[in-house]
Amino acid sequence: MKINENYLNLEQSYLFSTVARKVNEFCKNNPDKKIIRLGIGDVTLPLCKAVIDALHKAVDEMGTKETFRGYGPEQGYDFLQNAVKGYYKKRNVELDTDEIFISDGAKSDIGNILDLFSQENTVLVPDPVYPVYVDTNIMAGRKVIFADANKENGFLPMPDFNQKADIIYICSPNNPTGAVYNKEQLKKWVQYAKEMNAVILFDAAYECFISDDTLPKSIYEIEGAKDCAIEFCSLSKTAGFTGTRCGYTIVPKNLGMLNKFWLRRQTTKFNGVPYIVQRGAEAVFSEEGQKEIKENIDYYKENAKIISKTLDECNIWHVGGKHSPYIWLKCPNNLNSWEFFDYLLENIQVVGTPGSGFGKNGEGFFRLTSFGSKESTLEAMERFKKLFG
DSSP states (O other): OOOOGGGGGSOSSOHHHHHHHHHHHHHHHOTTSOOEEOOSOOOOSOOOHHHHHHHHHHHHHTTSTTTOOOSOOTTOOHHHHHHHHHHHHTTTOOOOGGGEEEESOHHHHHHHGGGGSOTTOEEEEEESOOHHHHHHHHHHTOEEEEEEOOTTTTTOOOOOTTSOOSEEEEESSOTTTOOOOOHHHHHHHHHHHHHHTOEEEEEOTTGGGOOOTTSOSSGGGSTTGGGTEEEEEEHHHHHSTTTTOOEEEEOOGGGTHHHHHHHHHHHHHOOOOOHHHHHHHHHHTSHHHHHHHHHHHHHHHHHHHHHHHHHHHTTOOEEESSSSSEEEEEOGGGOOHHHHHHHHHHHHOEEOEEGGGGOGGGTTEEEEESOSOHHHHHHHHHHHHHHHO
């Protein structure tokens, strides 16, 4: 027996587990202090009524012989595939149902999709970046190269046609920076992928936060993207499914064998998302569901405005927040990312995420999220004003 020694090349601790450990230690030593968590991107508002009603109905169906469901199709029930298809059609993106694969979330699929690709592929990711993109490829022993995202380019790196890549990760709106690509910028990435004979893995988990109709919510709004891109999306941030678990991946048939390979992979290694959850997910795309989840998204976007306004008042440079739940700020007083984390925790008990945990270019930056309650967000920003105002 030999182990996969690529795991030895991973960072010793996952970013968010390190954050949790530090916070737990502080709480243990300071039980009287109230912590406000604006770090991990977990939602706080409950599932909307349309979803809850659908879940209850599906539970009842599972309790009678006539409507009970056992194993379902690994790629998802057609009622949910058709709901997703209709959602894309509203943006003038035409999909076939057999290009839509229902999953338990984008994170799983972003890692699992790598089963389809050779270890010899070179992987291009932006820096800073969501750690899963890098770690899953290190686990497989692939070579990872980076696109330089920085303050000067608005944390939206563009392709270097002199640099060869086979697999390209793009997240827009971006995690962690909140930056969003426009159509012209994504056209360049599609052009690059085609010239390199590469595939784009497009993470659209935060598309629901885009309020400007000129900004693309899907890579498939770009001509030719179906020839070179796989898209991942999740209901975690869209509809509060972080604990319910449901998402979907689009693998266009234009990608040839990849569509068939992904179906084969899922039918072999995945038993599908529970029927009850898929009925809840279907309700997300209903007229009532869309109205209700928009109210929740607007709530989080208002929190982002509160954070952004406070940072402006404190003369702290930042991006994001407008079309994203994330606010990416420059650490004041030349502090590095973990120093700033400790400084906030010790002085005002506000928890964020150190930018260095997202890559080399994240050093000196810090991520705050708008997923808290309005009350806690307001209180956190009052604490900021006392510290930096």
